[in-house]
Amino acid sequence: MHISLLKVTTLFYLVGALLYLYFIITLHERGARLGRMFLLIGVILHAAGFVARYFAAGYTPITNLFESLSFFAMAIVGVFLLTELRYNLRILGSFIAPLAFVFSIFAAFLPGEVARLAPALNSYWLPVHVILLFIGDAVFAIAFGAGIMYLLQEKEVKRKRLGAIFKRLPSLEVLDEINYKSLTIGFPLLTLGIITGSIWAEYAWGSYWSWDPKETWSLITWLLYAALLHGRLTVGWRGRKAAILAILGFCAVLFTFLGVNLLLPGLHTYSSLSG
Template sequence: MNALLFATTLALYLVATVAYLAYLVKPREALGRVARWILVAGFAAHSLYTVDRYIEAGHTPITNLHESLSFFGLAIVGVYLACERKYRTVILGSFVTPLALLILSASTSFPSAMAPLNPALKSRWLAVHTVMAFLSYAAFAVAFGAAIMYLIQERFLKQKKLGAMYQKLPSLDILDEINYRCLTFGFPLLTFAIISGAIWAETAWGTYWSWDPKETWSLITWFVYAALIHGRLTTGWRGKKAAILAIVGFFVLLFTFLGVNLFLPGLHSYK
């Protein structure tokens, strides 16, 4: 059942991605609805897959890279669907669903077998810390997609090439608003994830902070997004500057999540 649910999810995300990319080429309302409902079906199958693993394992299934990448993809789709419902920007899915598909596909590169929990992971903080972290990551992923769209649209305006693609994309104001709302949603979650992680570390290893590579890069990620939020609130950073920093922040986040795990072994290395 578990393998079937995963395969179904992967197939539905693939079809949804194709539908959203087709919508990018020909933005017809009917095609947008089809793409959305296929993605909703994929999200439902993905949720069932996650719940099934939870029941089988007896703990939150975010304890290895396969599970972590899978949950990251689930969170991205969930946050995106909420964003699409609020802003009615179906075309944003053309930039976000390929990312979710890529992340879920990457999870197949790592063992999916359930292993006994590492002693450090046997804590009530597991669900709190990891779920908050991945929800923040997902919000930043959607902000990343909106930022890419902003730069494309801004370039069209700058070069005065108001062709077909310009007509398809949302206005710069809407894209900047989506970027900002995702940041203000994700940043408090990231902050809480880091704080809860420090509390968890004290119970597991006897210290709140040990400058482990994961902790260090998490703090770097936090400072990048803190700088972006601060700039928006105090110096009026908007538009292109904010979009570029949202993109930079997401790449830093990806290194914190994957790069550190793969290349900088430490207390948080769970493959």
């Protein structure tokens, strides 16, 4: 039951994404309103599926690639809906909803059967470590979307040809503010996620840090966001520079999550395609 529930949410995210794309093209309010409705229903069903799977499996279902991609999609949609509530920034949905859909459909093509939990993962640290990181990553996904929007809008204003993009995208200042807010929320989550992981590693593997590829790439990601936060606070990095760093940061997030899983075997191989 929970598998089909998790997979059917893909459909809701697809319709939501299409409606948001329809909205950015035509600017018909109804597209955004319906799109938000579909995402909301999708995320509620998704959460229900997550809980159902938790009871069916007996552990927090974020242990393999299917589960974590699915959870990531849910986190992105959830964080987006909250952002939209705060900033009333519907156009952001045209960038974020397709992103969430991509993760969701990726998950939908993976085998969803509950597997026996690897003994090393049987720990209370599992939900804490993974959920912190995925929510942090979802917040960075928002910064990524806002970063792309910023670069598009900035190019439009600098080139002085004010066309369709100029009209549709919000002001540079709002996009930059989202960049900053995402950073102040996402960075602590990322930091805590790494710290809890490190503590758990000490229990499970006997060492806080073992330069496993996932750990290395987490550190690279962390350093990127740390540099951005530092630059913002001290020398006033903002705008274009901040947008580019947020985009790079999210690329690092994706590589840490997917690239490492699929390409670089290491201690964290629970969530590779085969696992």
